[in-house]
Amino acid sequence: MRTRAAVLVADDRPRPYAESRPVEVHELDLAPAGPGELLIRVDAAGLCHSDLSVVDGNRPRPTPMALGHEAAGTIVELGPGGSDLAVGTQVVLVFVPRCGVCRECARGRPALCQPAAAANAAGELLRGGRRWGELDGQPVNHHLGVSAFAEHVVVDRGSVVPIPSDVEPATGALFGCALLTGAGAVLNTARVRPGESVAVFGLGGVGLAAVMAAVVAGAEPIVAVDPVPEKRDLARSLGARHVLGVEAASEHIRELTGGGVDHAIEAVGSTAVLRAAWAATARGGTTVAVGLPHPSQRLEVPAVQLVGEARTLVGSYLGGSIPDIDLPRLLALWRIGRLPVERLHSTSRPLGEINGALDQLADGVGVRQVLLPQS
Numbered sequence: 001m002r003t004r005a006a007v008l009v010a011d012d013r014p015r016p017y018a019e020s021r022p023v024e025v026h027e028l029d030l031a032p033a034g035p036g037e038l039l040i041r042v043d044a045a046g047l048c049h050s051d052l053s054v055v056d057g058n059r060p061r062p063t064p065m066a067l068g069h070e071a072a073g074t075i076v077e078l079g080p081g082g083s084d085l086a087v088g089t090q091v092v093l094v095f096v097p098r099c100g101v102c103r104e105c106a107r108g109r110p111a112l113c114q115p116a117a118a119a120n121a122a123g124e125l126l127r128g129g130r131r132w133g134e135l136d137g138q139p140v141n142h143h144l145g146v147s148a149f150a151e152h153v154v155v156d157r158g159s160v161v162p163i164p165s166d167v168e169p170a171t172g173a174l175f176g177c178a179l180l181t182g183a184g185a186v187l188n189t190a191r192v193r194p195g196e197s198v199a200v201f202g203l204g205g206v207g208l209a210a211v212m213a214a215v216v217a218g219a220e221p222i223v224a225v226d227p228v229p230e231k232r233d234l235a236r237s238l239g240a241r242h243v244l245g246v247e248a249a250s251e252h253i254r255e256l257t258g259g260g261v262d263h264a265i266e267a268v269g270s271t272a273v274l275r276a277a278w279a280a281t282a283r284g285g286t287t288v289a290v291g292l293p294h295p296s297q298r299l300e301v302p303a304v305q306l307v308g309e310a311r312t313l314v315g316s317y318l319g320g321s322i323p324d325i326d327l328p329r330l331l332a333l334w335r336i337g338r339l340p341v342e343r344l345h346s347t348s349r350p351l352g353e354i355n356g357a358l359d360q361l362a363d364g365v366g367v368r369q370v371l372l373p374q375s
């Protein structure tokens with residue numbers, strides 16, 4: 001079939017992107033779903049900071065690439081041999097497909113699925129190869145097995161989790177990255193217990209999801225850090241007791257908590273911010289790295305602190321989630337009002353406005369912009 005998709009053609013264009021237009025919407029060939037794959041109509045796709053990191057070259061990926069990794073859609077066709085899922089089922093797309101049989105999947109850590117990591121790095125689907133046709137003679141790559149900024153996509157069965165049909169697509173989409181990643185960092189990786197203190201650095205979709213999950217976990221106090229006042233206000237209304245700008249944030253957190261927080265979550269992807277999170281962590285506490293810094297960045301910490309203060313520094317990819325288990329749990333919390341995901345949704349825009357939307361994201365305007373490929 002032919003379908004419209006937003007394709008990143010170069011990752012070195014200057015800002016503003018509304019003028020340099022690194023992302024172009026093209027009508028591309030899309031091969032039919034193969035065995036174990038699904039054709040999905042994308043109903044809503046969230047624009048995440050990790051998309052910006054691909055566009056600005058901080059997260060180098062092969063181009064041209066059909067961009068986007070956070071979405072909700074509807075199954076319109078099954079690959080040969082069928083599927084356990086029926087046509088018409090609403091699904092959330094997850095940016096790490098799971099094969100189910102590799103060593104990491106077998107150990108219950110599908111976020112680290114080995115064939116998925118290889119396929120995602122190569123811009124291919126889990127079972128190998130690309131389903132996108134060519135653009136100007138070059139093969140178009142898949143983005144993390146999802147390529148959400150498109151009218152239709154072919155994805156692996158392991159890239160989707162079915163969700164009830166009454167969930168609004170723009171809400172469901174955010175569960176695929178912001179919620180799995182941010183809430184997972186708090187609930188799965190840090191395993192925050194009631195009464196423990198939490199600081200969240202960076203209040204985008206992922207960071208605010210971490211704030212919400214810290215509230216669910218019964219954390220006290222919750223401290224939220226971001227340079228943008230509107231985001232701090234949102235964090236406060238979601239349950240953060242203290243909100244801080246970035247200036248001397250670690251020192252303020254140590255004062256507020258009498259020596260640092262039990263859990264400091266870095267949701268920016270900056271080594272400088274990770275250092276600040278480390279400095280804000282208490283003796284015996286855990287610093288959780290969630291954002292993805294440029295591969296060239298290095299982190300130095302005093303080694304003696306690690307031992308002498310029994311500190312933990314841990315990375316959290318996809319929130320350490322098992323999507324088939326965690327997504328229904330998070331949806332259940334959302335249903336009873338304890339994860340007000342809609343509050344993260346700032347605006348909805350058509351696919352053609354993606355470059356302007358990337359500028360807004362880079363400027364820190366709003367939290368989650370949702371692209372509607374069908375409009």
Ligand SMILES: [Zn+2]
Binds near residue numbers: 050051069070177
């Ligand atoms: Zn994301």
Ligand SMILES: [Zn+2]
Binds near residue numbers: 102105106110113116
């Ligand atoms: Zn696997």
